[in-house]
Amino acid sequence: MAKDIAPETLAAVRQPIETANGLPNAHYVDPAVFDVEKHAVLFAHWAxxxxxxxxxxxxxxxxxxxxxxxxxxxxxxxxxxxxxxxxxxxxxxxxxxxxxxxxxxxxxxxxxxxxxxxxxxxxxxxxxxxxxxxxxxxxxxxxxxxxxxxxxxFGTVFINIDGNAAPFDEVHADLMARWSDYDQPLHHGGDDSTFTLEVNTNWKLAVENYCESYHLPWVHPGLNSYSRLEDHYNIDEKGKYSGQGTLVYRQLKGDDGAIFPDFKDLDAKWDEGGEYITVYPNVLLGVQRDHAFSIVLEPVTHEKTREHIHLFYASDDTDTALREKNAAQWKVVFTEDVFVVEGMQIGRKAPHFDGGRFSPAMDGPTHCFHDWVATQIAAHIEAQ
CATH class of the missing domain: 2.102.10.10 (Rieske [2Fe-2S] iron-sulphur domain)
Structure with a gap:
C-alpha cells in the first residue's frame, strides 16, 4: 500500500482544521491512488x-x-x-x-x-x-x-455503482431538508442552458475550489464587486456536505428589464441570498430565487475532468435572450476558475508539498471535503 494512503497519512488529513494537512499529492497525480479512490469514493457512494x-x-x-x-x-x-x-x-x-x-x-x-x-x-x-x-x-x-x-x-441523476450505499434520501436527508423550498419542478433551460468545460485537473480540486469563497476577490473580481467576500458564509456539515452561501444575490435583468420568475413560496432568506453546495462526492449545486444549477463533475482520469453545467428555472417558459445571457454570465465565472484548478494540479507535482494547510476561518468547507474523502478511503482499506 502506498504511503500516501496509509492509515497514519489519512489520519493527518482528518485532524481538526487547525492542525490538519490536506490530501497528499498522490491523491491527485498517482493513477494507483486514483484507482483506490474510484472504488472507495465514486463507486461506493451516490455519484x-x-x-x-x-x-x-x-x-x-x-x-x-x-x-x-x-x-x-x-x-x-x-x-x-x-x-x-x-x-x-x-x-x-x-x-x-x-x-x-x-x-x-x-x-x-x-x-x-x-x-x-x-x-x-x-x-x-x-x-x-x-x-x-x-x-x-x-x-x-x-x-x-x-x-x-x-x-x-434536483434534476440530477445519481448512481451507486457497487449497490451498497444507504438510500439516497437517507444519506442526504439533511441537505434535502435544508433546501426543501426547492422541492418543486426545476425546468431545464434547454440547449442554451448547458455547456461543458474540459479541465486539466483532478476532479477533487474542482470540488475544493467550488466549496469556498476565499478566492473571490482575486479570481472573480466582477462577482466580488457586488457579492463581496464579506457577504459570504461557510457551510460546514462534517461528514455530509459543505459549501458556501451569500447574503447578496443580484437578479439578472435583460436589456428590456425582464427578469426570470421566482420559484414559488420561497422563504424570505432567498430574496437576496443564494447557496452553493457540493453533494459529495462530485455534484456542485447552486440555488437562487429565480434559477438554480447543477454541475456534474466527470472524472475522466486522475488529472482530467469534464464539468457539465446545467441551468434550471421555475418555469419552462422563460425568455430565450435572458437565458442565453445568464448562461454566458455563469460561463465567465466558471471559466475564471480553470486556471486555478489547473495550476493547483501542476502544483501537486512538487515533491515536497505536503497537502497544504487550511485557514480555520476561511477553508472549513474544503477541510470538510478532505475529511470525508479520507474517511471513505480509510474505511475501504480497513474492509479489504
Whole structure:
C-alpha cells in the first residue's frame, strides 16, 4: 500500500482544521491512488452521472461512460429515468452507441437480442437454431439488462455503482431538508442552458475550489464587486456536505428589464441570498430565487475532468435572450476558475508539498471535503 494512503497519512488529513494537512499529492497525480479512490469514493457512494433532462422524453436513451463503465441513461415508457449497463447479456456487445429515441425495443446490433425500456429481455431470435427463437437453457426472465441503482434529485441523476450505499434520501436527508423550498419542478433551460468545460485537473480540486469563497476577490473580481467576500458564509456539515452561501444575490435583468420568475413560496432568506453546495462526492449545486444549477463533475482520469453545467428555472417558459445571457454570465465565472484548478494540479507535482494547510476561518468547507474523502478511503482499506 502506498504511503500516501496509509492509515497514519489519512489520519493527518482528518485532524481538526487547525492542525490538519490536506490530501497528499498522490491523491491527485498517482493513477494507483486514483484507482483506490474510484472504488472507495465514486463507486461506493451516490455519484453524479447526468441530468434527467438528458433524456427528455419517454424512450429517450443516452450512452454515457462513467470511469470506463459503459452505461445507458434511459427514460422508460412510463417516464421513469433509469440507468443500465449498456451491454447485451448475450456476448457483452454495446447496445446503444449514440443518443437516440427507442421506438420499439433496444436491439443488440450483434445478434438482435431485444430488450424493453424497462430492461426486460423480450426477444432472442434464432437462439435455439435457425427459425427457433427460444431454447430451454435461455431463461429470458434472468437475462434482462443489468440495472444500476439510481436516484433523481434536483434534476440530477445519481448512481451507486457497487449497490451498497444507504438510500439516497437517507444519506442526504439533511441537505434535502435544508433546501426543501426547492422541492418543486426545476425546468431545464434547454440547449442554451448547458455547456461543458474540459479541465486539466483532478476532479477533487474542482470540488475544493467550488466549496469556498476565499478566492473571490482575486479570481472573480466582477462577482466580488457586488457579492463581496464579506457577504459570504461557510457551510460546514462534517461528514455530509459543505459549501458556501451569500447574503447578496443580484437578479439578472435583460436589456428590456425582464427578469426570470421566482420559484414559488420561497422563504424570505432567498430574496437576496443564494447557496452553493457540493453533494459529495462530485455534484456542485447552486440555488437562487429565480434559477438554480447543477454541475456534474466527470472524472475522466486522475488529472482530467469534464464539468457539465446545467441551468434550471421555475418555469419552462422563460425568455430565450435572458437565458442565453445568464448562461454566458455563469460561463465567465466558471471559466475564471480553470486556471486555478489547473495550476493547483501542476502544483501537486512538487515533491515536497505536503497537502497544504487550511485557514480555520476561511477553508472549513474544503477541510470538510478532505475529511470525508479520507474517511471513505480509510474505511475501504480497513474492509479489504
Amino acid at each position: 453524479g452521472l447526468a441530468v434527467a433532462a438528458d433524456v427528455p422524453e419517454n424512450g429517450a436513451a443516452k450512452p454515457i461512460e462513467f470511469l470506463g463503465i459503459p452505461l445507458l441513461l434511459l427514460r422508460d415508457r412510463n417516464g421513469v429515468v433509469r440507468v443500465f449497463e449498456n451491454i447485451c447479456r448475450h456476448r457483452g456487445m454495446i447496445l446503444v452507441s449514440a443518443p437516440k429515441k427507442i421506438e420499439g425495443a433496444i436491439r443488440c446490433p450483434y445478434h438482435s437480442w431485444c430488450y424493453g425500456t424497462d430492461g426486460r429481455l423480450v426477444s432472442t431470435p434464432h437462439v435455439g437454431g435457425a427459425g427457433h427463437n427460444t431454447h430451454a437453457a435461455i431463461d429470458k426472465s434472468l437475462l434482462g439488462l443489468i440495472e444500476v441503482r439510481s436516484h433523481v434529485w
